[in-house]
Amino acid sequence: QYYQNMLLDFNDINQNRKDAKERLAQKPYPKRLKTLLQTLAPKGVEFKTLEEVFEIRNGYTPSKNNPEFWKNGTIPWFRMEDLRENGRILKDSIQRITPKALKGKKLFPKNSIIISTTATIGEHALLKPPKQKSQISLVFGMNALVPLGT
DSSP: OHHIIIIIIOHHHHHHHHHHHHHHHHOOOOHHHHHHHHHHOTTOOOOOOHHHHEEEEEOOOOOTTOGGGTTTOOEEEEOHHHHHHHOSEESOOSEEEOGGGTTTOOOEETTOEEEEOSSSTTOEEEEOOOTTOOEEEEOTTEEEEEETTO
Protein backbone atom coordinates (compact mmCIF):
# COMPACT_ATOMS: atom_id res chain seq x y z
CA GLN A 1 0.00 0.00 0.00
CA TYR A 2 2.85 2.40 0.86
CA TYR A 3 4.45 1.98 -2.57
CA GLN A 4 1.08 2.35 -4.26
CA ASN A 5 0.44 5.66 -2.44
CA MET A 6 3.93 7.14 -2.62
CA LEU A 7 5.28 5.96 -5.95
CA LEU A 8 2.28 5.41 -8.17
CA ASP A 9 -0.62 7.52 -6.97
CA PHE A 10 1.25 10.19 -4.96
CA ASN A 11 -1.74 10.24 -2.59
CA ASP A 12 0.30 10.79 0.57
CA ILE A 13 2.46 13.47 -1.05
CA ASN A 14 -0.51 15.35 -2.47
CA GLN A 15 -2.37 15.15 0.85
CA ASN A 16 0.69 16.43 2.74
CA ARG A 17 1.01 19.36 0.32
CA LYS A 18 -2.70 20.18 0.70
CA ASP A 19 -2.46 19.98 4.50
CA ALA A 20 0.60 22.26 4.52
CA LYS A 21 -1.14 24.87 2.34
CA GLU A 22 -4.19 24.85 4.62
CA ARG A 23 -2.03 25.26 7.74
CA LEU A 24 -0.11 28.10 6.11
CA ALA A 25 -3.32 29.90 5.10
CA GLN A 26 -4.59 29.75 8.70
CA LYS A 27 -1.32 30.91 10.23
CA PRO A 28 -1.46 34.52 11.47
CA TYR A 29 1.28 37.01 10.67
CA PRO A 30 4.32 36.69 12.89
CA LYS A 31 4.04 39.16 15.75
CA ARG A 32 6.96 41.34 14.58
CA LEU A 33 5.53 41.66 11.07
CA LYS A 34 2.11 42.52 12.42
CA THR A 35 3.60 45.22 14.68
CA LEU A 36 5.66 46.61 11.80
CA LEU A 37 2.64 46.77 9.48
CA GLN A 38 0.53 48.49 12.15
CA THR A 39 3.31 51.04 12.75
CA LEU A 40 4.09 51.82 9.11
CA ALA A 41 0.57 51.46 7.71
CA PRO A 42 -1.98 52.01 10.47
CA LYS A 43 -4.85 52.08 7.94
CA GLY A 44 -3.83 48.69 6.58
CA VAL A 45 -1.98 47.43 3.56
CA GLU A 46 -3.00 46.10 0.20
CA PHE A 47 -1.16 43.01 -0.99
CA LYS A 48 -0.49 42.67 -4.71
CA THR A 49 1.22 40.09 -6.86
CA LEU A 50 4.42 40.96 -8.71
CA GLU A 51 2.46 40.87 -11.97
CA GLU A 52 0.17 43.63 -10.66
CA VAL A 53 3.12 45.94 -9.99
CA PHE A 54 5.73 44.92 -12.55
CA GLU A 55 6.00 43.65 -16.09
CA ILE A 56 8.22 40.57 -15.97
CA ARG A 57 10.57 40.23 -18.94
CA ASN A 58 13.37 37.83 -19.87
CA GLY A 59 16.88 38.75 -20.84
CA TYR A 60 18.79 37.15 -23.71
CA THR A 61 22.30 36.84 -25.08
CA PRO A 62 23.12 37.98 -28.63
CA SER A 63 25.41 35.63 -30.55
CA LYS A 64 29.02 36.08 -29.48
CA ASN A 65 30.03 34.82 -32.94
CA ASN A 66 28.69 37.94 -34.65
CA PRO A 67 31.06 40.90 -34.15
CA GLU A 68 28.36 43.28 -35.45
CA PHE A 69 26.49 42.65 -32.20
CA TRP A 70 29.43 43.57 -29.94
CA LYS A 71 32.03 45.80 -31.65
CA ASN A 72 31.67 49.44 -30.55
CA GLY A 73 28.46 48.63 -28.68
CA THR A 74 26.65 51.51 -26.99
CA ILE A 75 23.79 49.72 -25.19
CA PRO A 76 24.66 48.52 -21.67
CA TRP A 77 24.36 44.73 -21.41
CA PHE A 78 24.23 43.51 -17.82
CA ARG A 79 25.44 40.13 -16.56
CA MET A 80 26.08 38.49 -13.20
CA GLU A 81 29.66 39.73 -13.44
CA ASP A 82 28.31 43.29 -13.19
CA LEU A 83 26.64 42.45 -9.87
CA ARG A 84 29.78 40.81 -8.49
CA GLU A 85 31.97 43.75 -9.54
CA ASN A 86 29.66 46.68 -8.77
CA GLY A 87 27.10 45.66 -6.16
CA ARG A 88 23.33 45.85 -6.13
CA ILE A 89 22.84 49.29 -7.69
CA LEU A 90 24.18 49.17 -11.22
CA LYS A 91 24.97 52.42 -13.00
CA ASP A 92 26.94 50.94 -15.88
CA SER A 93 27.77 47.59 -17.45
CA ILE A 94 31.08 45.97 -18.21
CA GLN A 95 29.96 45.00 -21.72
CA ARG A 96 27.86 46.73 -24.36
CA ILE A 97 25.96 45.58 -27.42
CA THR A 98 25.04 47.32 -30.67
CA PRO A 99 21.49 48.13 -31.83
CA LYS A 100 21.86 45.28 -34.38
CA ALA A 101 22.06 42.81 -31.49
CA LEU A 102 18.56 43.68 -30.31
CA LYS A 103 16.71 42.00 -33.20
CA GLY A 104 13.40 43.49 -32.15
CA LYS A 105 13.86 42.74 -28.44
CA LYS A 106 12.58 45.30 -25.97
CA LEU A 107 15.08 47.20 -23.89
CA PHE A 108 14.66 47.55 -20.16
CA PRO A 109 14.16 51.03 -18.69
CA LYS A 110 16.21 52.29 -15.78
CA ASN A 111 14.81 51.49 -12.33
CA SER A 112 14.16 47.93 -13.46
CA ILE A 113 15.12 45.24 -10.97
CA ILE A 114 17.09 42.37 -12.43
CA ILE A 115 16.98 38.89 -10.92
CA SER A 116 19.14 35.91 -11.81
CA THR A 117 17.11 32.84 -12.78
CA THR A 118 20.03 30.47 -13.44
CA ALA A 119 23.23 29.50 -11.63
CA THR A 120 23.13 32.07 -8.81
CA ILE A 121 19.34 32.08 -8.56
CA GLY A 122 17.92 35.05 -6.69
CA GLU A 123 20.85 37.43 -7.08
CA HIS A 124 19.38 40.83 -7.87
CA ALA A 125 20.19 44.47 -8.52
CA LEU A 126 18.54 47.78 -9.32
CA LEU A 127 19.44 49.32 -12.68
CA LYS A 128 20.27 53.01 -12.38
CA PRO A 129 22.17 53.95 -15.55
CA PRO A 130 22.96 57.64 -16.16
CA LYS A 131 20.24 59.66 -17.88
CA GLN A 132 21.81 59.39 -21.32
CA LYS A 133 21.68 55.60 -21.00
CA SER A 134 18.03 55.24 -20.16
CA GLN A 135 17.57 51.79 -21.68
CA ILE A 136 19.56 48.62 -21.20
CA SER A 137 19.68 44.96 -22.17
CA LEU A 138 20.13 41.81 -20.06
CA VAL A 139 21.91 38.53 -20.38
CA PHE A 140 19.86 35.36 -20.87
CA GLY A 141 19.18 33.76 -17.50
CA MET A 142 18.07 37.02 -15.92
CA ASN A 143 14.60 38.41 -15.64
CA ALA A 144 13.68 42.02 -15.07
CA LEU A 145 10.88 43.47 -13.00
CA VAL A 146 9.93 46.59 -14.94
CA PRO A 147 7.74 49.06 -13.01
CA LEU A 148 4.38 49.38 -14.76
CA GLY A 149 3.88 52.66 -16.55
CA THR A 150 7.53 53.06 -17.63
